[in-house]
Amino acid sequence: MKVVVIGCTHAGTAAIKNLKKLNPNAKITVFERNDNISFLSCGIALYIGGVVKYPKGLFYSSPEELFELGVDTRMKHDVTDVDVKNKKLKVRNLENNEEFEETYDKLIVTSGSWPIIPKIDGIGLKNILLCKNYNHANKIIEKSKSSKKVVVVGAGYIGVELVEAFKENGKEVVLVDAEKRILSKYFDKEFTDVAENTLKNNGVTIATNEKVLKFIGDNDNSRIVTKVITDKNEYEADLVIMCVGFVPNTKLFENQLETLPNGAIKVDRFMRTSNKDVMAAGDCCSVFYNPLQKEMYIPLATNAVRMGTLAGLNISENKFEHPGTQGTSGIKIYENNMAATGLTEESARSFGLDVESAIAVDNYRPEFMPTYESVTLKVIFDKKTRQILGAQLNSKFDLTQSINTLSVCIQNKMTIDDLAFLDFFFQPHYNKPWNFINLAGINSLK
Missing domain, CATH: 3.50.50.60 (FAD/NAD(P)-binding domain)
Structure with missing residues (x-):
């Protein structure tokens, strides 16, 4: 099986490694227009701010690693045209401008996204x-x-x-x-x-x-x-x-693959596009969004690595299904540790949903402990079904992992009432007999 991969950041690297593990004899060629792969762009601010002193740590793979796996790794190669119907593409070597054609049996599109460049007078100025x-x-x-x-x-x-x-x-x-x-x-x-x-x-x-x-x-x-x-x-x-957002890098596939209105390539739960021999993953394509039960464009590194992994594992046959995403994310703003999953109350209403919210504000562990911090948790849920649709959290103590619990609750279609009596351990070093997640559920009981 001859496989060509276009692009090699999060999704591309994950696809290649898993494909090679499952199909060690597959002949894989990857084309990447940059001179590096697998850069964690979420670490850019840490690098710029000097928190990360050595940028090498922001890469979790390398062309050399892929080469050692037996992958024909072509850095600084730009794919200029793709003929999906006839399974061939045109490539330009950016170092010597040499152009050539390549064929494939299976294609994995992990071409990523690119920053939106608005049409503003003077946008071309230096700096x-x-x-x-x-x-x-x-x-x-x-x-x-x-x-x-x-x-x-x-x-x-x-x-x-x-x-x-x-x-x-x-x-x-x-x-x-x-x-x-x-x-x-x-x-x-x-x-x-x-x-x-x-x-x-x-x-x-x-x-x-x-x-x-x-x-x-x-x-x-x-x-x-x-x-x-x-x-x-x-x-x-x-x-x-x-930093006004991103658009999928998919112009090569216009009128060849089904897309969302913004150009994101539509994929099914197995990462297969409208062409059975073309897989897609990461920022270039859609992902199933559980809170709304529909395909959406949500460019996140977490989505990319999961989708890339599935593209590699499912390339020969549909084996593993994507469970959908909640778009879970987090950020540290000075002393504030903030995280969110699913819909906000405002966005839920903008989609025409009738929602309510439950808020829990408490100290995360008993006040008899030497130190403790307040935590605020907000949970958004459907007014009629009481199904959880989103959650947000903030504390000066890092409790952001708790939002992952709420993400699982959304994925499993749990209700706000279910939160009240979920089994969480109690130990004064870490929490209270009523965890603040429980408290949000209790506060919503009628």
Whole structure:
């Protein structure tokens, strides 16, 4: 069996390793346009902030490792055209511009995503940078050495983590977002208020509900950005980082494979596309979202590695089914340990769902212990069926792993009532006789 893999970050690496383990005799060729693989982009802010001193630790595989597995690993090779019907593709070697054709029996598409580049006047000015891969991270670090005023556009996870990193490095930082709240995709207002106040108290300027209209550069020939103009204000800047989201990198497959409206390739629970000999995984494709019971685009590293693994295991036959995702995620904002899974109350209502929420606020362990911290847990559930649809958590003590428990509850279609009497251990070092997860369920009982 001759298998070609397009792209080799999280999903691609997982697919290759599992495919090779299950089919050791398979002939695998991977084409990757970059000079590195498996970079953990979620660690970019840690790298930029100096928490991670040695970037090698942000890679969990290498071209050399794949080569040792017997994989024909072609770095700096860009796939320029794919003919799905005839099972062939065109490739360009980016080092010498040589072009050639390749054929396959099975194709695994793990081409990932790319940052959205909005059409804003002045977007092409120097020192307006993207934040996605290892090369981006290095460029940001290089440029930030001589920068004093940084504007980050986009208040999702990456943007929020970056402003903290820049602030810790002594920069003046502004965070701009067109939404009314930061992190609004993941948390409801009672949680984002805490996050915003924390950032403000640490000197970050929060400019939410502001749309960027224009970037202005200096008057000489260097064309370096100097100002960010929004519909409400203007901010001086010598470095701008664009973090407004991602789009699937799937133009090669237009009109060849079924996609979502945004171009994400549709896959079934086995990672098979509309063509039985083409698998897809990771940020380039859809994933089944359990809270809404529908396919959605949710680019997360956790989704990518699971989907890539399944693509490798199922390439010959449908063996293992994807259980769906809750889009579970977490973030540390200074002293706040925050995590979320499933729908927020706001997003649930935007999808037309009739929901309620239960909130538990308690100290996570007994007050007779030498130290203890408050935790806030919010659980969103369907008003009629009482099925759990989402949850959010925040504490100055790291309790974020508890959100994984709520993720499992959503996946298994449990109700808010089920939470009340779930069996959790009690030990004063760790919790109370009524765990705060139990407490959320108890508070919702009628």
